Amino acid sequence: MKWVLCVVATLVMWGQAMAADKLRIGVAGLTHTHVHWIFESEKRGDIEIVGIAESNRALAKRYSEQHGYSIDKVYPSLEAMLDATEPDAVTAFGSIREHLEVVQAAAPKGIHVMVEKPLAINLEHAQQMASLANKHDIHLLTNYETTWYPTNHKVKQVLTADAVGPMRKVIVRDGHKGPVKLGINEEFLDWLLDPAENGGGAIMDFGCYGVNLMTWLTNGQLPDSVTAITQQLQPGNHPLVDDEATIILTYPDKQAVIQASWNWPIGRKDMEVYGETGVLYADNRHTYRKRVAEGYDDFAQTTKTLSERPYPYDDPFSYFKAVIDGSITPEPYALSSLENNMLVMRILDAARLSASSGKQITLEKNQVQ
Incomplete structure (x- = not known):
């Protein structure tokens, strides 16, 4: 009986440590359908979606019903979401042109960014994004399937x-x-x-x-x-x-x-x-x-x-977390x-x-x- 209680206590402590160690992620946009990926990856337990920025309320509601997140997590703008939730990182799931806007909003706050491929709409935007990432010492990653x-x-x-x-x-x-x-x-x-x-x-x-x-x-x-x-x-x-x-x-x-x-x-x-x-x-x-x-x-x-x-090289958001916490150096x-x-x-x-x-x-x- 003592052995069982010890195992249960260990599992509880492990679960609490896991929860405390989760990467707090904000989602910038829902119009890129690759966004379904992060909702599925959240189930792995190493990240937590703390806020979503999406002005299209109908789209946000549709996806909330599909993935089970609270509509209260949805904010009308990226700035509102960042101010309210203060995430560790942001993942961009809007248009490619909007990638620059995400970095412009997140980098000065020290918030790391992962965008869907490609990095930017053109080299000029990419150079501005890289400059901001270097200036504010954030990670800026690009996700490809x-x-x-x-x-x-x-x-x-x-x-x-x-x-x-x-x-x-x-x-x-x-x-x-x-x-x-x-x-x-x-x-x-x-x-x-x-x-x-x-x-x-x-x-x-x-x-x-x-x-x-x-x-x-x-x-x-x-x-x-x-x-x-x-x-x-x-x-x-x-x-x-x-x-x-x-x-x-x-x-x-x-x-x-x-x-x-x-x-x-x-x-x-x-x-x-x-x-x-x-x-x-x-x-x-x-x-x-x-x-x-x-x-x-x-x-x-x-x-x-x-x-x-092997984990964390099997999932973009687990990898993102590992890069941010220094577990791996790319x-x-x-x-x-x-x-x-x-x-x-x-x-x-x-x-x-x-x-x-x-x-x-x-x-x-x-x-x-």
Whole structure:
């Protein structure tokens, strides 16, 4: 009986310590449907959503009924939410243009920020955000779904071990059939299809994934040139933005081809990394393959189904907490890092310029970020 009481007391104490140690997060906006992710992640027990800033009361009420949070947690503006709840951190789930406004409000208060991909609507906004983050000594992270894929990390691990020789070509494909065809809610579509709020269409929405991964795989190497082609294959659904984009990045000893599309019949997020002696495939979140060349066109293949990465590397908000409390220190040019995503924005700006001008854009290595 004493043993049982001891176990119960220990569990109670552990639960109290866990509650006291939770990261207090404010949610800035609900119009980005990735926001459902944080409501699910809150159930892990290491974060607590203390306030939500959303002016669309109907949307806030709809999501409160879906996720079970109190409507009393919702404030009409970001400033009101920050003043009332004083969170440790803020996660941005509004339009990409609004990311700068979130950092402008949070950074001077010493509040850390995580935004959904991409970091900003353009490099100019990104530079202002980075300046504020550095001035006020806050963490500013960018969340990509593919950051948490164990297959992508396996690819880099095997590549670093020189299992297929030096990297020569990378192909990254991301996208789906298109937001309208998917039936995405109106509040999301309102800004996703507006270039003033999103910066573009597929080139921004999905082009950023490949650029982020390539910047990580090369440990922050800037490409020599950026060439991009965009098309509009569904003008009725996406009249103001591109829905098909191909970005080519050249380096002295390798090339990357990034295919971003709202026209894939089947949704996908996959990557192929070609070395001199073999190929590494991240087919999806869990399926990893390695092919080692044998002769002209034959090969030996191994396939693995990978488990989720260990805590806190398996969830963006657990990771955010660990970075803030110092449990982990991100490696240089880590996928979520500010230095990685500043380069991403520079490359995406060049890609949009290339697509609009029809020219290859050369990047200057000594340009200040």
